[in-house]
Amino acid sequence: MPTYRAPVEDTLFLLFDVLGYERHANLPGFADAGRETVEAILAEAARLCERTLLPTNQAGDLAGCALGPDGSVKTPEGFRDAYRAFAEGGWIGLSAAPEHGGQGLPHLLTSVVNEYASSANMAFAMYPGLTQGAIAALTLHGSEEQKRTYLPRMVSGEWTGTMNLTEPHCGTDLGLIRTRATPAGDGSYRITGSKIFISSGEHDLTENIVHLVLARVDGAPAGTKGISLFVAPKRLVNPDGSLGARNGISCGSIERKMGIHGNATCVMNYDGAAAWLVGEENRGLAAMFTMMNEARLGVGVQGLSQSEVAYQNAAAYAKERLQGRALTGAKEPSRPADPIIVHPDVRRTLLSIKAFNEAARALILWTALKGDVARVSEDEREKREGDDHMSLMTPVIKGVITDVGFDNAVMAQQMFGGHGYIAEWGMEQFVRDARIAMIYEGANGVQAMDLVGRKLPRDGGRAVMAFFKEVDGFLADNAEDGALKPFTGPLRRAREDLQKATMWFMANAMGKPDNAGAGATDYMHLFGLVGLGYMWGRIAKAAVAKRAEGNGVAERMDAKLVAGRFFMERTLPETATRLARIAAGADTVMALPADAF
Amino acid sequence: MPTYRAPVEDTLFLLFDVLGYERHANLPGFADAGRETVEAILAEAARLCERTLLPTNQAGDLAGCALGPDGSVKTPEGFRDAYRAFAEGGWIGLSAAPEHGGQGLPHLLTSVVNEYASSANMAFAMYPGLTQGAIAALTLHGSEEQKRTYLPRMVSGEWTGTMNLTEPHCGTDLGLIRTRATPAGDGSYRITGSKIFISSGEHDLTENIVHLVLARVDGAPAGTKGISLFVAPKRLVNPDGSLGARNGISCGSIERKMGIHGNATCVMNYDGAAAWLVGEENRGLAAMFTMMNEARLGVGVQGLSQSEVAYQNAAAYAKERLQGRALTGAKEPSRPADPIIVHPDVRRTLLSIKAFNEAARALILWTALKGDVARVSEDEREKREGDDHMSLMTPVIKGVITDVGFDNAVMAQQMFGGHGYIAEWGMEQFVRDARIAMIYEGANGVQAMDLVGRKLPRDGGRAVMAFFKEVDGFLADNAEDGALKPFTGPLRRAREDLQKATMWFMANAMGKPDNAGAGATDYMHLFGLVGLGYMWGRIAKAAVAKRAEGNGVAERMDAKLVAGRFFMERTLPETATRLARIAAGADTVMALPADAF
Known part of the structure; x- marks a missing residue:
């Protein structure tokens, strides 16, 4: 079974020795998280990922998710316990606003934790990860009532969140969206249509799921200018906060796919589902775009996460596997063969991945830091520069780190020879899981x-x-x-x-x-x-x-x-x-x- | 479901317009296969691959092979019928010697047919493909009696063949082999040991399986100089050619692996199995090496095969999928969006694969042609030059065409966006199947x-x-x-x-x-x-x-x-x-x- 050790030392070196984290101590959030606090947080996150999430990764891939005849989805064994530990540890709301129950720490630290969690179990980490995206969207664009209704319970992990964008005929080109929203007369809408590729769309981890849905209000302009964003919970929420009836939302099927088997990829059917407008009518795409940089940065983190865990296992194997002799003469003549790490081509491969991972982690943390500055600084110029940087670097991080992260997982797999192709060794799972990051979120x-x-x-x-x-x-x-x-x-x-x-x-x-x-x-x-x-x-x-x-x-x-x-x-x-x-x-x-x- | 059309026109252009196939009409084999014959053969092979093999590919991936409690292996539904059609068409022995029932045609043509068959179903094509390798080994190194006993029934497809090299602790470094062969006193040996990663090691396609096994005769020198090659049939063959008792050979387990699910990858246990020496004692590795160039060329062909079938499906999808508009203005304004083939980045991707495939096919055919010349020419110089070329180009073809072929399958999958990640569309299977070609045969x-x-x-x-x-x-x-x-x-x-x-x-x-x-x-x-x-x-x-x-x-x-x-x-x-x-x-x-x- 693959192993994983969260690269805490490397993260701390990057934050404090390379990127000057402490220079931002004047900013909200940073003020509460000096070096000692960050060290404690990362050590705790590492423990959780290594001990609680990692053991669920390979088993989750093998078992996958199962759709019941009633449209319920069962996640792999162990996911419920792991989710409870993750939620109770306060990791989902680490960077969420304190008024919604979050810890208000820099988003940068959530990026770090998500790298560790994704290395340990990428399919699992998507459940809280998508919730964080939905929290960000509601925080930015939701009404006060929406925030009050949903955010505290998403931040605590009591409920999860999803994003419903894609339809069978429209992926990149969201202007083609057909899902309709009809005003119900009471300020709410009724949504009808079908969404595909909805990660975490249905599952058994929580009692409720908060869906954010792009749809077209009756009579809206054609194309991207007629798309609105809605919030539609799986179960309706009574005024006192208790859970009411099931909404008209159901999971029609789950996809059989190349990887991330532990995450349910759902076809979600909306059949007159009650929904509430988030932000302004016909401004749904703009609302999505404001959180897209963060979501794409998060996918870049996934690319790094698979490259890192694949590297660690390949390096360990290269030091153990005895095969052949060094070109310059036996290095361990008393053993039947030398470990393959004596071979230049093996070192070339490992160094290629290692050298990428360390710089990729730096690029992500640098950009996440700029993102925090853009979010909380009160210096207009610094804020604008942070935003410029974040906007520019997001597609680079998403595109390059997921492309190369996948290539690296393939190279790490190659170190294992035939064993790399066998499921038991776990390397081929990293390749299959890493592959999706090149595709989704654009x-x-x-x-x-x-x-x-x-x-x-x-x-x-x-x-x-x-x-x-x-x-x-x-x-x-x-x-x-x-x-x-x-x-x-x-x-x-x-x-x-x-x-x-x-x-x-x-x-x-x-x-x-x-x-x-x-x-x-x-x-x-x-x-x-x-x-x-x-x-x-x-x-x-x-x-x-x-x-x-x-x-x-x-x-x-x-x-x-x-x-x-x-x-x-x-x-x-x-x-x-x-x-x-x-x-x-x-x-x-x-x-x-x-x-x- | 993916489609496939064998590139017969392109093959004929390469053979006759580029590579000067007809200049070799003086050579044995070539003399019997002029342009019209080649055209007829390739057309027939294309039909078989497109109509009979292709439909078994996706279903075979989904079903995989199953190991019964008695150690028997059931191949996916449809494989038995497809195998019968392939064998009865004479495709296994297309280039085998006429005295063993083969058609004696250039090996070049077998290369072409194997490309088509592997594009249609790579996991399936490995059953006859490994038989062809075993036929080549026995033809070169077997005794007259061994040839008489095994070759006609392997050439006809009545029996299949395998190669048993790898052990858990030794892949590349065959000097570490531990499987033992003890002389039985009657000229035969008894083999004991365990082999892993044996493709087609056990299956239900034929009544008998002819295993070629590397083992160490008692008292043999350590390392690569003490390894001998043996033939050990699953069922012993009586002097009259009828099948006798089961030999002491059993399939202990089959691997759960990333791809080629339709081909059983077996752990083969030898428990005092009766076996006969092929060639000289302690010269087993040399015997294997003489056929290694051909086997490696065959793996390069697999790399091309997945690149080609993935390309064909990606090109078709790019012409159908409507999404977005051309950068230079709508190309099909009457439709809701333009087909994605209007986008330069889509064309760049497709051309990158297409340009590789056509040259890779040329390089393979050129080299296979040189291999035929080396095999059958009576001109010593031409023979030597052919052999030089084949030896030099084999690692290049194996390494480069499988590396890039895999990358191409990944790029083709990318054209499908999220659909590329879903099993139903078939693209992710090409990626998983292509991956093994970078690993096995060195x-x-x-x-x-x-x-x-x-x-x-x-x-x-x-x-x-x-x-x-x-x-x-x-x-x-x-x-x-x-x-x-x-x-x-x-x-x-x-x-x-x-x-x-x-x-x-x-x-x-x-x-x-x-x-x-x-x-x-x-x-x-x-x-x-x-x-x-x-x-x-x-x-x-x-x-x-x-x-x-x-x-x-x-x-x-x-x-x-x-x-x-x-x-x-x-x-x-x-x-x-x-x-x-x-x-x-x-x-x-x-x-x-x-x-x-």
């Missing part, structure tokens, strides 16, 4: 178009220019630092490739948008490489400084510097290929008639 | 080491020099051809990268083998890119010539030229990154102590 091709078509040009390119400025500042500040040369040199070259690609779009894509579309995915990955390379620059700087402190951290810091050099030498040069593809433009891509495919 | 890291450590330096680099010479000849011959400039220019640059990488190994890896190990996987992929780029050069030349013929082939040839340009513009530039990684050497890769992973 398929990665959509992320790439969001980056190139919306985030880059927004506000005259303000966000991307700020990013370049920050990287350039780092390069200038450290130009003379010999210890950082292996980092600043490659970062400078990669940054130049990114600038060339950006200029190429400015020159060629304005008048011919297909040039943007044809280069979007490569641009997203190029951007991700530079972002990760910049993170390695900052990690390396912090590691060099910390190494000088002594305190027995030298070995750990040396390992970081080696992983960082590996990234600079082996991963970052990919920017050149990405740039070449972008500059190839759209002509060949668009040349064929559809029939020729 | 994990791809082992292929890379085989290429760099053995195939490159062999005979003073004769094979790789011949490859460079051929590519250079093509470049020189076509230097002035304007229509081929988009192909020759990029191919020349990629070839230079390959040469630099080869020189780097010569300069840096002889004295420090870790430099070879650390660069091996990137070198394998770099080699593959140049091989595929060269194939595109030859395909383009043939397409330009054929285009001039008219005959209504212009559109098809134009599509090839576009796909080829895409490969040159977007895929081939990856050689630069591969070279940079190789030249980074082993220092960073080997710097960390094992505990730091």
Whole structure:
């Protein structure tokens, strides 16, 4: 059975040594969570994930969810107990507002906990994870009554939440939504229609489920401008807060799918279900979009989570599995063979994953920190910069970390040879689970178009220019630092490739948008490489400084510097290929008639 | 349910217009299979695969194989009928020797049929596929009596065959094999031990199964020099050819695994099983190696097969699925949305797969053709060149085409959005099935080491020099051809990268083998890119010539030229990154102590 140890030490190093968490102590939330508190929280989260969630992962994959004849869904054995522990530990509302029962701590810390929880059991972590998304939506857009009715019981974990967007004929293109909402005359609506791919849509973890639903009010304009957001509970809530009758909402079927078997993916049928408008009529998409950055960041975290747990197991296996001899002569001649970690190709594989994971974690935490600043700072400029950063980096994190996280899970599986293909060893589950993160919350091709078509040009390119400025500042500040040369040199070259690609779009894509579309995915990955390379620059700087402190951290810091050099030498040069593809433009891509495919 | 249409037209174009199949008409086998015969054979194979095998694929994945309490294995419903049709059509023995009931046709054609069969149902195609491997081993190394006893009934499909190599503690490193063979005094042996990961090890398709088993004769030298090859039938064969008692061979369990559910992956227990030595004692590994090139080529074919069937379904879906509008304005304004094939990122994805598949098929057929020449030519030089080519290209084809074939299946799945993750649509099965090809018959890291450590330096680099010479000849011959400039220019640059990488190994890896190990996987992929780029050069030349013929082939040839340009513009530039990684050497890769992973 796979093992997992939450990377608490690495998280703390990133927060306190690399990202300057403590500089934000003036902000609400941060003030209540100094270093000691953060350490205690992460240690507790680690314990819960390692001891309570992890043991349910493989069994949950094997058992899956079961739909009863009455439309009820049974989650895998052990999920109910694990959910109770997770909810009672206060983890769902860690960053929710205190007035709704939350702890009001930085969202950054929820990101960390969600990484650990997803590594331990991704399918399970989706139940509280979707609830957190629904909490965010209601907090931002719900009426006071809606907040009072739903939020305390979602924050406590007594009820869970879902998002109902997709329909059979519309995924990315939500303008095609057909689900109807008819005013009931009493301020409520009756919703009718069918939604698909609803994660956590039905289950036996809680008595009630709070569905957020996109639907079209009778007579609304066509397309995306006629979509409204509703809240529709599985069981109606009486004025005194007790549970009333079942609403007209039922789970029609659950999907048989590649992975995340422990999470029920439901077809949800709305049959005149009572629902209440969240925010303004016909402004439902805008309401969804305000929480989309956070949701997409959360999916990026899932990509990292599978890459991390797959790495840990592959590294352990490589140190145990005896097979063949080192190219330079037997390393353990008294044993029948050397452990496979002596082989350069095995180390190359492991370092490739390790070097990605550490920088990806940094990029996520950096961005989550900016998100918190944007949310709670009272300094308008800092707030705007945080928001710019969050908007720009969200599609990069979602697209790149889930793409590469999946590739990494595949590489980690490969370390096991034939055993990696066998369910018992658990590695193939990581691959299957990681795969969904590339698809949901906007398929990665959509992320790439969001980056190139919306985030880059927004506000005259303000966000991307700020990013370049920050990287350039780092390069200038450290130009003379010999210890950082292996980092600043490659970062400078990669940054130049990114600038060339950006200029190429400015020159060629304005008048011919297909040039943007044809280069979007490569641009997203190029951007991700530079972002990760910049993170390695900052990690390396912090590691060099910390190494000088002594305190027995030298070995750990040396390992970081080696992983960082590996990234600079082996991963970052990919920017050149990405740039070449972008500059190839759209002509060949668009040349064929559809029939020729 | 997924569809599949065997790419017969493309195969014929490659064989007759690109690879000069007809120039080999003087060779045995080829003489009996001129163009008309080949066309008829491929059309018949296509029909069988599309109509009989394809319908069993998804159902077989869902049902899987079942182990009975008596150790019997039930294959999925429909497999028995499909197997009967496949055997009765003579497909197993298409290239087997006529004296054993085979048709004696070029192995090249078996490669083609296996591509089609694997696209239609990979798990199924492994039953006859492994039989073909066992036939090849017995043909090369079996005694006359063994050939008489087993071959006719394997060629006819009455019995199937298996390969028993792996044990729990030994996969790549066969020197660790523990299974024992004790002489019985009558010329036979008694085998005791346990083998794992035995594909097709037990099933209900035939009455008998012929196991080829690696074991160590009592008192044999340790390591790889003490391993012998045996034949051990599931049911003993009486002198008159009738079936006798059950042998001491049983299936202990079958694996629950990521994919190829329709093929039983068995733990095979040998409990004093009667077995007969194949070839010489202690020469078992050498005997296995002589057939390994062919087996590995076959796995490369599987990689292509999943890439092809996944592509076909993704292309069809992209033409049907309505979602969003073209960046340049609605293409089908009368419909609620445009088909997603209008989007450049969708076309980029599809072209990336298409451009790979067509060149990969060419590389496989070219190599299979060389393999036939090596096998049957009486011209010593031609024979040697064929063998050189086959040896050099086998690890490249196995490693690169299965790696990229898997990536392509993932990309094709991505085209379906959420539907790609749902079993019903069939795309996720292609991904799961394709995954095994990167692992078995030597994990791809082992292929890379085989290429760099053995195939490159062999005979003073004769094979790789011949490859460079051929590519250079093509470049020189076509230097002035304007229509081929988009192909020759990029191919020349990629070839230079390959040469630099080869020189780097010569300069840096002889004295420090870790430099070879650390660069091996990137070198394998770099080699593959140049091989595929060269194939595109030859395909383009043939397409330009054929285009001039008219005959209504212009559109098809134009599509090839576009796909080829895409490969040159977007895929081939990856050689630069591969070279940079190789030249980074082993220092960073080997710097960390094992505990730091």
